[in-house]
Amino acid sequence: MSNELGTLxxxxxxxxxxxxRVRPDLRPWRPVIGFTPRVTDAELVTLSVMQALLGFTSxxxxxxxxxxxxxHLFR
Structure with missing residues (x-):
């Protein structure tokens, strides 16, 4: 992996x-009782944006x- 990709x-x-954090209304609603997600909302959105920026359609x-x-960047 290039250093620039890690920085991005x-x-x-x-x-x-x-x-x-500033706009919690943008987060999806989740019930109080339930399982804890393995990936945070920020991690999921980051991965989605990177997928689009790098041109992966599959x-x-x-x-x-x-x-x-x-x-190594995400859990």
């Missing part, structure tokens, strides 16, 4: 996480790429 992912995550190819190159 970090910058996107920080910006999206800050936005979701979900399977994106998941393989993200698993191989971005795994």
């Amino acid at each position: 992912a970090t910058a996107l995550y920080v910006g999206i996480d800050d936005l979701l 979900e399977a190819r994106w998941l393989r790429y993200a698993h191989r190159h971005l795994r």
